[in-house]
Amino acid sequence: MPMSDIYIPMTERSMQEPTLLLLTALADAPRHGYALIQEIAVISDGRVKMRTGTLYSALDRLLQQGLIRVERDEVIDGRARRTYALADAGRATLAAEADRLRAVVAEADRRLRTTRPTARGALA
Amino acid sequence: MPMSDIYIPMTERSMQEPTLLLLTALADAPRHGYALIQEIAVISDGRVKMRTGTLYSALDRLLQQGLIRVERDEVIDGRARRTYALADAGRATLAAEADRLRAVVAEADRRLRTTRPTARGALA
DNA sequence: CGACATATGCCGATGAGCGATATATATATC
DNA sequence: GATATATATATCGCTCATCGGCATATGTCG
Known part of the structure; x- marks a missing residue:
């Protein structure tokens, strides 16, 4: 019989940049969704314009993982706002x-400065 | 009529950790696949045990992107080896x-140290 | 009235990474 | 001689974070 086993990942994937920026943008103060998009643009020096599809699904996931929480729900000027x-x-x-990441970046810098032509140091 | 447009991503996804580690492991000297797995384990302090599925598909992709190149092909002790x-x-x-990444990490550190209870500084 | 900023949310498609499996040789242990 | 582990490359199906697009609604500016 065909065993349709469910795929269960053993290791958790490393965090991707949008998620890292999201947590960073919440590190100093609570913020609502739209404000996070703007804050992330500032943090990344205009490089990252986070899509709402990424944002709200990431927020859902981070809520579920317990990494963030809903601070409050408000209505400001007739617009719903979730902080x-x-x-x-x-x-x-x-x-x-x-x-x-600091460790990996330091290692990358170190290696970029100490380049050898081959793994054993030999060269024609 | 149903327009089956092809999906063309505008922005390139940010590099994930396995790829970052791969490039880092090649930064100081050329290495072959199996050596890269071991080197990455060392760099990441034993944290990342890269799967061959990740490794060889990433190497193919990075070759195609022109970020790495094949240094040489050898046969060592009867085993094929591509460097x-x-x-x-x-x-x-x-x-x-x-x-x-250095910039984002610095920002994360800064924000983790300057935490305020709300975005405007008010607190009950 | 139209355009744009504010604000949240869903949906289908993509692709990097993961787990598993296959193949083959060399070396160490029983 | 059998068995396990290290060395070495490669392919396959699956998942999930991200992406682009769309929908909805209010407020403001010209």
């Missing part, structure tokens, strides 16, 4: 991610 | 990626 805050777990995750 | 080297474009891409 999100970084949860303790999200704060810890962001700090760990920053440490991890 | 890859970082191309100039790959070197530039890695350097740019490092700059970018």
